[in-house]
Amino acid sequence: MNFLVTGGAGFIGSHVCERLLAAGHAVRALDDLNGFYDPALKRRNLADIQSLRKPFVFTEGDVTDRACLERLFRDANFDQVIHLAARAGVRPSLEEPALYQRVNVEGTANILEAARAAGVRKITIASSSSVYGVNSKVPFAESDPVFSPVSPYAASKLACEALGHVYHHVYGMDVVLLRFFTVYGPRQRPDLAIHKFARLIADGRPIEVFGDGSSARDYTYITDIVDGIMACLGQSFGCEIFNLGGSNPVTLSRLIELLEMALGRKALVQSKPDQPGDVPRTWADLAKSRRRLGYSPAVRIEEGIPLFVDWLQRRSAGSSGAMPATT
Numbered sequence: 001m002n003f004l005v006t007g008g009a010g011f012i013g014s015h016v017c018e019r020l021l022a023a024g025h026a027v028r029a030l031d032d033l034n035g036f037y038d039p040a041l042k043r044r045n046l047a048d049i050q051s052l053r054k055p056f057v058f059t060e061g062d063v064t065d066r067a068c069l070e071r072l073f074r075d076a077n078f079d080q081v082i083h084l085a086a087r088a089g090v091r092p093s094l095e096e097p098a099l100y101q102r103v104n105v106e107g108t109a110n111i112l113e114a115a116r117a118a119g120v121r122k123i124t125i126a127s128s129s130s131v132y133g134v135n136s137k138v139p140f141a142e143s144d145p146v147f148s149p150v151s152p153y154a155a156s157k158l159a160c161e162a163l164g165h166v167y168h169h170v171y172g173m174d175v176v177l178l179r180f181f182t183v184y185g186p187r188q189r190p191d192l193a194i195h196k197f198a199r200l201i202a203d204g205r206p207i208e209v210f211g212d213g214s215s216a217r218d219y220t221y222i223t224d225i226v227d228g229i230m231a232c233l234g235q236s237f238g239c240e241i242f243n244l245g246g247s248n249p250v251t252l253s254r255l256i257e258l259l260e261m262a263l264g265r266k267a268l269v270q271s272k273p274d275q276p277g278d279v280p281r282t283w284a285d286l287a288k289s290r291r292r293l294g295y296s297p298a299v300r301i302e303e304g305i306p307l308f309v310d311w312l313q314r315r316s317a318g319s320s321g322a323m324p325a326t327t
Contacts, residue, residue: 007085014045021054063107093153104156130154139285151277168239181245185222213253221299245284
């Protein structure tokens with residue numbers, strides 16, 4: 001099959017491209033290589049993919065550029081689209097809410113419309129656990145009410161889900177909406193806690209810890225996320241939402257302990273007040289994903305953190321960014 005992966009040069013997107021290529025598919029990645037973090041890191045991801053010497057094409061372009069998308073869909077006969085391109089992050093969205101609206105919501109509308117016009121019948125769209133907001137019920141299930149987002153990022157992802165439902169309802173497209181829970185692993189964005197903390201601890205510099213360390217996140221290793229995405233591609237769902245998480249919340253204090261053990265260094269902690277837009281915990285209910293997708297996360301945090309640290313140390317030393325084995 002011929003796939004378009006938007007955001008294909010990024011953290012999750014680059015791993016999805018590699019998995020699709022390994023499965024024998026043709027892949028085109030679309031990414032604008034914006035400056036949210038160093039574009040050189042994305043170019044390095046692309047070099048890793050291109051070194052596989054598989055049927056892979058990269059197009060630099062922006063999902064908010066309708067003319068770019070029209071050309072892209074006209075020139076390639078895509079069977080499916082995996083839409084991962086987005087502005088990510090809760091705290092940055094508080095600083096630039098209009099940007100998040102434009103890229104995430106308008107960009108998703110553009111992708112859906114381009115796919116519809118080109119006759120693409122199936123699209124998989126990345127959503128986020130952020131849509132659950134401050135949910136008093138745990139674990140979070142797909143059927144829970146999600147009408148109280150607490151950040152512009154979360155609100156933008158809710159809007160993307162609504163657009164996906166519209167394109168299924170009106171045009172009959174097969175739309176899968178995946179709520180990712182705190183993804184980590186090799187190639188993770190440098191602004192995210194695990195990556196940022198690991199570098200600071202390794203350098204002997206202090207880390208800023210917001211709150212008392214009791215906040216908890218359902219950290220999910222990248223290979224488990226990609227497993228979930230791949231499980232969606234060969235089935236028809238109409239329009240469905242699925243959680244993809246580890247279903248094992250880990251407190252911030254415990255995360256720091258695991259990083260200290262993997263790095264062999266103690267963290268220098270600077271305590272800070274809670275941040276606006278943050279939620280106290282996330283926790284994925286996987287009953288639906290297990291039943292419908294056969295989804296079963298395999299990498300626990302106690303294994304995943306050492307794998308990430310090993311990759312980070314090898315990449316910092318200038319070696320290949322290939323994934324370490326998880327067997």
